[in-house]
Amino acid sequence: MKKNAYIEEKRRHDVVSSMAKKLATPDQTMVFSEAKKRSHKLTLIASSVVFIVIMIVVGVTYTLKGSTGGPEGVSVQVNSPVQKITDVYHREEISVEQYSMLLTDVLVRYDSLPEHYRVEAPLIDPEEIYQKLARVWPLVDVEIRNTILKDIPQLESRL
Numbered sequence: 001m002k003k004n005a006y007i008e009e010k011r012r013h014d015v016v017s018s019m020a021k022k023l024a025t026p027d028q029t030m031v032f033s034e035a036k037k038r039s040h041k042l043t044l045i046a047s048s049v050v051f052i053v054i055m056i057v058v059g060v061t062y063t064l065k066g067s068t069g070g071p072e073g074v075s076v077q078v079n080s081p082v083q084k085i086t087d088v089y090h091r092e093e094i095s096v097e098q099y100s101m102l103l104t105d106v107l108v109r110y111d112s113l114p115e116h117y118r119v120e121a122p123l124i125d126p127e128e129i130y131q132k133l134a135r136v137w138p139l140v141d142v143e144i145r146n147t148i149l150k151d152i153p154q155l156e157s158r159l
Helices: 002-024 028-065 081-090 096-108 126-139 142-151 153-158
Strands: none
Touching (some): 096 126, 096 142
């Protein structure tokens, strides 16, 4: 009987030892599960940061372009009288003659420009105005052309 008692004692010792080891080291599935949760949180945070950065870049780019046509109900402030005039012309709210005269006014007599085209600190590039006038020049009435050339004689060499 001693032999059987020794075997049972040995088994009990192995079982207790095995249980002690399991209690001493954490379950690997739990460690993996926690790491997976942490990884998921980091991925979510990184995705959110990337999304926010993209939205900021798009917003800044859209604002710097000076576009007046945003999503419905949203208007972006334009800091260029030339852009305001061009937008109105492209919407066909003014004729080509009015467009060319307004561009001339921006360059020659800004104070006579209608109030709704003026801006507080205008960004005026004469080259841009010359290019815009050159594009529509063939469409402009001869009388208006002569008037513009009197105001901007250097335009003739650029056409």
